[in-house]
Amino acid sequence: MAAGLVSHNITTASGVTFAVISWVPDTGAPDVGAVPVARITDGTSVAPVSATQGLGVNVIAGGIADGGNVVLGATADAASVSTTIKAALRGIATALGITAFDLGSGTGGSRTLRTFPDTAAVHKTGKTHVLKTITLTAHTSAIANGDIIADTQQLDAAFRIADGTGTIKSITVFDPDDQTPYSFFIFLHRTTTSMGTENDPISITDANAAAGIIMAVAFTAGDCVDLINGRMYQRENLSIPIQAVSGTDDLYVSMVCIIGTPTHAGGAIPVVLGIEQD
Numbered sequence: 385m386a387a388g389l390v391s392h393n394i395t396t397a398s399g400v401t402f403a404v405i406s407w408v409p410d411t412g413a414p415d416v417g418a419v420p421v422a423r424i425t426d427g428t429s430v431a432p433v434s435a436t437q438g439l440g441v442n443v444i445a446g447g448i449a450d451g452g453n454v455v456l457g458a459t460a461d462a463a464s465v466s467t468t469i470k471a472a473l474r475g476i477a478t479a480l481g482i483t484a485f486d487l488g489s490g491t492g493g494s495r496t497l498r499t500f501p502d503t504a505a506v507h508k509t510g511k512t513h514v515l516k517t518i519t520l521t522a523h524t525s526a527i528a529n530g531d532i533i534a535d536t537q538q539l540d541a542a543f544r545i546a547d548g549t550g551t552i553k554s555i556t557v558f559d560p561d562d563q564t565p566y567s568f569f570i571f572l573h574r575t576t577t578s579m580g581t582e583n584d585p586i587s588i589t590d591a592n593a594a595a596g597i598i599m600a601v602a603f604t605a606g607d608c609v610d611l612i613n614g615r616m617y618q619r620e621n622l623s624i625p626i627q628a629v630s631g632t633d634d635l636y637v638s639m640v641c642i643i644g645t646p647t648h649a650g651g652a653i654p655v656v657l658g659i660e661q662d
Contacts, residue, residue: 512661513553516542518637520655522648523582527641532582534639534653536573542635543628544661552624554658555601557639559615559648565605566644568617570655572598573636574627586640599624602642626659 395401406418461468463475520534527533543550555570571579575596580587588596601624603617628634637655 512544514659514661516635516657516659518655518657520637520639520653522639522651522653524647524649524651525583526645526647527583528645529641529643530585531641532579532584532586532638533568533641533646533648534637535580535582536571536576536578536636536638538576539635539637539657541633542626542657542659543633546628546631546633548628548633549662550626551660551662552599552601552622552626552657553660554618554620554622554656556619556656556658557603557617558654558656559617559646560652560654561646561648561650562611562614563646563648564644565608565615566646567602567604567642568644569600569602569640569642571600571638571640572624572626573638574598574629576629576636579638579640596636598626600640620658 389405391403391405393401393403406414409417458468461471461474463478464471516539518537518539520537522534523532542548552572557568557570573596575592577588577592577596601619601622603619607617607619609616609618626635629636635657637657639653639655
């Protein structure tokens with residue numbers, strides 16, 4: 385016959401009788417190879433049997449006291465794969481980065497166990513399209529051809545994760561000072577290295593330029609849109625791979641005049657980047 389559970393009534397020398405639930409390999413021979421798994425002392429209370437404590441497990445109303453069973457262990461047991469069941473469960477949760485459990489909003493059998501992993505342990509998949517704005521602090525004097533308008537500055541959280549990657553899809557540059565249209569570069573950087581002194585020519589070294597500059601995106605007077613009280617320059621349909629500054633989720637941006645003599649007296653130039661985040 386098949387294996388299963390059987391019940392044996394046992395009477396002690398003092399006349400106390402209780403039932404022992406045992407697993408047997410063959411229910412047709414219930415006394416052969418029986419492994420006790422629980423005992424019933426009063427017809428309702430069930431006490432698990434410990435491999436160490438046998439039938440002498442301490443039982444309290446409603447279950448086993450925390451730490452009262454050497455196999456189950458205690459809630460405070462450190463994560464381990466070789467000690468108690470609770471320690472093993474803690475070890476699994478630790479490995480998965482699970483910090484909380486939730487049974488959902490339902491009740492009874494309708495509730496579904498949900499886990500909430502530590503976000504730092506989750507590798508985000510898919511792509512996200514976002515608009516990120518950096519307002520460049522610009523030099524307020526008249527700029528000459530080839531001079532730096534705004535030195536290298538931080539765009540915080542340009543990527544979803546530290547050391548992230550993505551693609552620039554569009555760039556829009558606003559001129560609230562309403563200057564005569566001119567041409568300029570927007571430089572994208574993966575290091576924090578300065579381009580040089582604002583209102584002076586570029587002075588970054590070749591080595592630092594090669595290590596830090598991702599791309600120089602050119603804007604001309606033809607990219608300018610007149611907003612009456614200001615102007616904006618736009619480039620779309622771009623596909624520029626970008627990478628965060630090492631150890632951060634940041635991108636750096638600078639602006640250099642190509643031809644023209646703009647004066648950004650307000651000292652602020654908003655730049656909006658359309659980014660496809662990996």
